[in-house]
Amino acid sequence: MSTKDHQDDLHEPEFDESFRQQFEELLKWRRDVRSFRSDPVDARLVEHLICLASLAPSVGHSQPWRFVIVESDKCRESVRANFEDCNREALKLYSGEKAHLYASLKLAGLRDAPVQLAVFLSEKTHHGSGLGRITMPETLEYSAVLAVHSLWLAARTHGLGLGWVSILDPVKVNRGLNVCPSWKLIAYLCIGYPKEDNSSPELLRRGWETTLPVGQVLVKR
Numbered sequence: 001m002s003t004k005d006h007q008d009d010l011h012e013p014e015f016d017e018s019f020r021q022q023f024e025e026l027l028k029w030r031r032d033v034r035s036f037r038s039d040p041v042d043a044r045l046v047e048h049l050i051c052l053a054s055l056a057p058s059v060g061h062s063q064p065w066r067f068v069i070v071e072s073d074k075c076r077e078s079v080r081a082n083f084e085d086c087n088r089e090a091l092k093l094y095s096g097e098k099a100h101l102y103a104s105l106k107l108a109g110l111r112d113a114p115v116q117l118a119v120f121l122s123e124k125t126h127h128g129s130g131l132g133r134i135t136m137p138e139t140l141e142y143s144a145v146l147a148v149h150s151l152w153l154a155a156r157t158h159g160l161g162l163g164w165v166s167i168l169d170p171v172k173v174n175r176g177l178n179v180c181p182s183w184k185l186i187a188y189l190c191i192g193y194p195k196e197d198n199s200s201p202e203l204l205r206r207g208w209e210t211t212l213p214v215g216q217v218l219v220k221r
């Protein structure tokens with residue numbers, strides 16, 4: 001189903017109180033997932049999720065996101081090796097207890113995720129004719145990130161977990177996946193049915209970081 005078909009199908013919706021409550025639950029139970037069951041994910045569902053992600057807002061309606069479904073063992077192995085190298089380097093930046101804790105964290109589900117999806121930014125796209133990004137070019141990146149978040153939430157509504165892997169050398173990802181060198185890596189995503197569901201972040205549960213109260217991130221002027 002294309003994005004357009006999907007939009008044509010829709011009648012004007014009514015978001016009632018029960019929907020709002022469910023949406024809140026969705027936000028609270030969306031998790032970054034690194035441990036997946038081996039159950040396969042229907043390829044049509046993956047395509048549907050990509051269509052939904054493509055409904056995200058984008059500066060000037062530029063739709064700068066490009067999705068690459070990573071299937072081959074060769075491509076997946078290149079990403080896994082890339083992650084392992086970068087993760088080893090990242091570990092060196094910590095010492096003492098934090099280093100021990102870092103080393104014990106599972107920071108990617110690259111071995112077990114049945115679906116792997118790389119999201120790139122086409123910085124050279126002419127779509128949108130430059131609207132909005134002349135003054136803030138970075139809005140192109142923000143647009144691609146919004147597509148990732150839409151996909152993240154949509155996946156969760158189907159019981160799927162998504163894990164964002166950023167401990168990667170982006171240039172090597174482009175080379176390993178043989179994609180246009182001018183595309184910029186935004187996210188490498190592991191997708192599959194999670195081994196468990198949780199209402200709180202794994203990094204919080206493992207004692208890596210605390211959750212900031214809203215009062216600390218909100219100012220009024």
Ligand SMILES: Cc1cc2nc3c(=O)[nH]c(=O)nc-3n(C[C@H](O)[C@H](O)[C@H](O)COP(=O)(O)O)c2cc1C
Nearest residue numbers: 030031032106107108164165166167200201202203
């Ligand atoms: C831009 C971005 C990059 C991330 N990269 C990684 C990563 O490389 N490895 C990892 O384990 N989690 C990664 N995460 C997931 C965060 O660690 C996670 O979102 C955070 O701990 C909060 O947990 P939650 O998503 O379950 O609420 C990333 C998240 C974002 C938004």
